[in-house]
Amino acid sequence: MILEVDTLLPKLLPQVFKSIETIQGDGGPGSIKKLNFVEGVPSKNVKTRIDALDAEKFEYTYTLLEGDLLNEKIESISYEVVFAPGTDGGTIAKIKTTYTTKGDEAPTEEELNKGKETGMAMFKVVEGYLQQNPDAYV
Numbered sequence: 001m002i003l004e005v006d007t008l009l010p011k012l013l014p015q016v017f018k019s020i021e022t023i024q025g026d027g028g029p030g031s032i033k034k035l036n037f038v039e040g041v042p043s044k045n046v047k048t049r050i051d052a053l054d055a056e057k058f059e060y061t062y063t064l065l066e067g068d069l070l071n072e073k074i075e076s077i078s079y080e081v082v083f084a085p086g087t088d089g090g091t092i093a094k095i096k097t098t099y100t101t102k103g104d105e106a107p108t109e110e111e112l113n114k115g116k117e118t119g120m121a122m123f124k125v126v127e128g129y130l131q132q133n134p135d136a137y138v
Contacts, residue, residue: 002053002060002081004137006033012125016041029053032065043068051078058083069115073107075100077115093123 010017018036025031029050036045046067053060064070064077080096097115099107130136 003027003055008126008129009035009122012129013122014038016122023047025050035067071111073101073103073105073111075102095119 006020006022010019016037018038020033020035023032023034027050029052031050033048033050034045035048037043044067046069047065049063049065051061051063060081062079062081064079070076076099078098078100080098082094084092084094086092099112101107
């Protein structure tokens, strides 16, 4: 799923994503991706950098480097995503988010919760698709 995110997210969330393109690199660590949003979404685009990608361990780390989602307080946001087998045969996704601030002022609890809610909503759409299409990424 992570390896196909460029096509998967615009397909599943066309009301949010116009396109996702690799603008630097080969899609592996160090690559820069540009996520372009459709008109009406508060942000026009963001850039992310793939920091680590281990397909065998199902681990993915990336950093949001640039875009309207960052504000006067936040310099960057890093995400560590690990997929692990669940006890019921499913999968557990563990996501750790690290904010790098521009100064001493941290994001508010409201700002953190808004970002978390947005991410979880997107994740639920992908989860639903994968449950409906269990052989899509075997």
